[in-house]
Amino acid sequence: MPAKKREHDPTTGKKNKKEKRGELAVINSDLRDEAVQKGMRDAWQRKESYTNGDIHLDCEPFPHCQITRFLQSESFVESLQAELLQLNFNSKSNDLYKFKQSDDLRERKEHYISQIRSVIFGEFRIWLSEVLQVDLEATVDISCAKYEHTDVLLCHDDELEGRRVAFILYLVPPWEVKDGGTLDLFSTDEHCQPVSVVKSLLPCWNSLVFFEVSPVSFHQVAEVLSEEKCRLSLSGWFHGPSLPRPSRYIEPPVPRHTHIPRDESLLFEWVNEMFLDPRYQARVQQEFEESSEICLPGFLQEEKLRQVRSALQSSEILWERKGPPNKRCYGCADMQNVPSCVQECWELLSSESFFILLSNLTGLRLHYLCGDEEESENEDGKNETENRDGEGNTQASASSTDADTSTTEKKDKGPPTCVGELRRWMHGDYTLLHDSVKREYGLDLQLHMGCAGWKSEFGGFTSYIAHDEDEEFFSLAPDSVS
Ligand SMILES: O=C(O)CCC(=O)C(=O)O
Ligand SMILES: [Fe+2]
CATH class of the missing domain: 2.60.120.620 (q2cbj1_9rhob like domain)
Incomplete structure (x- = not known):
């Protein structure tokens, strides 16, 4: 439900300050349910799947969770999307990716951006710390990404000093497999090297996906095939103690040979x-x-x-x-x-x-x-x-x-x-x-x-x-x- 609207402060008759600036970010109330918290915590520890209402945890190929209807208010999400689309986006392109990224969101003062930032790195972080039984820091690490036709982010594991949990909140129009742009998860071999895509998550309006950053958290954003749709997302990381990492796997050298005897x-x-x-x-x-x-x-x-x-x-x-x-x-x-x-x-x-x-x-x-x-x-x-x-x-x-x-x-x-x-x-x-x-x-x-x-x-x-x-x-x- 949207936060209750109150146009005027009944005591002073003046406009309520918060209302004047817009709605507050309120996360899905299922997350506050104690039984859900316990169910999630137990399933996460045992690496089992768990589903309750809007929350779906799956541990294959690595633990990841999708929360549909992450924010309670549809109109909040719409206003957030509109605010994000007003930002300045920079084209990012190299061998690994091609997409557009907004300016840093850490210091932005816009109402909806400030709201989402404080709910994600406040209440939601505390919920996640409790579920994962990990001390997640209050470090704010968030940006907005726009993937359009032919944009892509190839296979990577997100590993970087301090990153413990990755999250992505999708602000997309109705999305279908034929539009590309799925979040693909890879299986891994005995050397923690990615093998193939075993699960693809469709980006979905107002859904949040999170997963633990680990030596096996290989994923990619498949190339966007739709010529019209814009895959807008807010993504970032919760920082905390990193999981132990095996030493870098070095591939065995490809055998070489000297020249073969053939004349001119x-x-x-x-x-x-x-x-x-x-x-x-x-x-x-x-x-x-x-x-x-x-x-x-x-x-x-x-x-x-x-x-x-x-x-x-x-x-x-x-x-x-x-x-x-x-x-x-x-x-x-x-x-x-x-x-x-x-x-x-x-x-x-x-x-x-x-x-x-x-x-x-x-x-x-x-x-x-x-x-x-x-x-x-x-x-x-x-x-x-x-x-x-x-x-x-x-x-x-x-x-x-x-x-x-x-x-x-x-x-x-x-x-x-x-x-x-x-x-x-x-x-x-x-x-x-x-x-x-x-x-x-x-x-x-x-x-x-x-x-x-x-x-x-x-x-x-x-x-x-x-x-x-x-x-x-x-x-x-x-x-x-x-
Ligand atoms: O947008 C997504 O689904 C994933 C983004 C991602 O993997 C990243 O930014 O590192
Ligand atoms: Fe990633």
């Missing part, structure tokens, strides 16, 4: 002869040494390229999803089961003669017969770079195929080796920058197929950033190499 005939068959001319190679090398990257259009012979491209488009290839989703999500082909011309192209890239060709084109020592003019510079760490996800992956949002090999060598580290994948990028695929990767020197090679006429708004670029820098220094679009 493979090069003559596959590579445009221009790139085999030593004078042209010297020019390419000079340019590569100046800029550390080079694009070689028309690298493969037209007929070979056509064969590979059409073989890749055939349905014979089994594309497997590569995860974990907090690091990457794209299709990857099993190289044992690809058409023979694709296999042959793969052999070309791993062949001894190709290692020599790459040495000649780059000046890097990728074969013992070739000198390395860059070696002393690399040894200083001057050229240390890392791409957007630190592992030589591209980010894409449309169908494409991409072969990527990396070759590395450092003194006393043995002969140069390579590793690669045949990848397919579709709408929604991505890689994320992350820390759990060993930094080392390497050469990234990308061979894009079927990306002619690529437009920048398709996404799918690879973003390279230097270690410890925020800004990218180089972006590679697929069309520049097809």
Whole structure:
């Protein structure tokens, strides 16, 4: 029920001060019910589900609770929504997310914003402390987010010093699965790494979701697909003692191999002869040494390229999803089961003669017969770079195929080796920058197929950033190499 309206103070006849400024925030009265509190507390301790009226607790894949009709008064929520929409919103975009965020709400003086802030970090925090049996601090950590068409927040766990419970209050129009924008919860494996979405919560007007921030609280906001609807929410964290965290999981390294023995005939068959001319190679090398990257259009012979491209488009290839989703999500082909011309192209890239060709084109020592003019510079760490996800992956949002090999060598580290994948990028695929990767020197090679006429708004670029820098220094679009 809405807070009782009283226009005038009966004793003075003056307007009631609070009424003049607007309604008060009152939370769902079920939360004050002692039986509900006890039921919630017991269920939370035992990690069991619990439902009572507007409150639904579920512990799979990790404990989370949805409170529908969080605020008693509909008109309060409407006024709050209107006030929030008047705020200034800033576009936020990086590899992990794209959405709009309001200015800081901690100090805002607007009536409804102040009201909701004090009820969430006052009465509701005390209720939550009681239910979870955890001392939650009065620290105010809240902002307003607006997700519109194509906005997204990829898989993450919310872990940050001090955050104990995450909450989101939704202020959305009637929402359906086809609108996207669900809050997806991930299951995790034995290393606390996310596996797949096992539950999706539809955002719902005046409902509040909360969950404990933990090593397994992986979630995402699915891309908003509706072109009209605005997914407005207030979200933040209650701070308190963090849960124990296992040490960061480091993925086992992907096995690499040295070149495979194939002679130059493979090069003559596959590579445009221009790139085999030593004078042209010297020019390419000079340019590569100046800029550390080079694009070689028309690298493969037209007929070979056509064969590979059409073989890749055939349905014979089994594309497997590569995860974990907090690091990457794209299709990857099993190289044992690809058409023979694709296999042959793969052999070309791993062949001894190709290692020599790459040495000649780059000046890097990728074969013992070739000198390395860059070696002393690399040894200083001057050229240390890392791409957007630190592992030589591209980010894409449309169908494409991409072969990527990396070759590395450092003194006393043995002969140069390579590793690669045949990848397919579709709408929604991505890689994320992350820390759990060993930094080392390497050469990234990308061979894009079927990306002619690529437009920048398709996404799918690879973003390279230097270690410890925020800004990218180089972006590679697929069309520049097809
Ligand atoms: O809006 C949501 O449903 C979740 C938002 C979220 O996960 C976050 O802001 O960290
Ligand atoms: Fe989150």
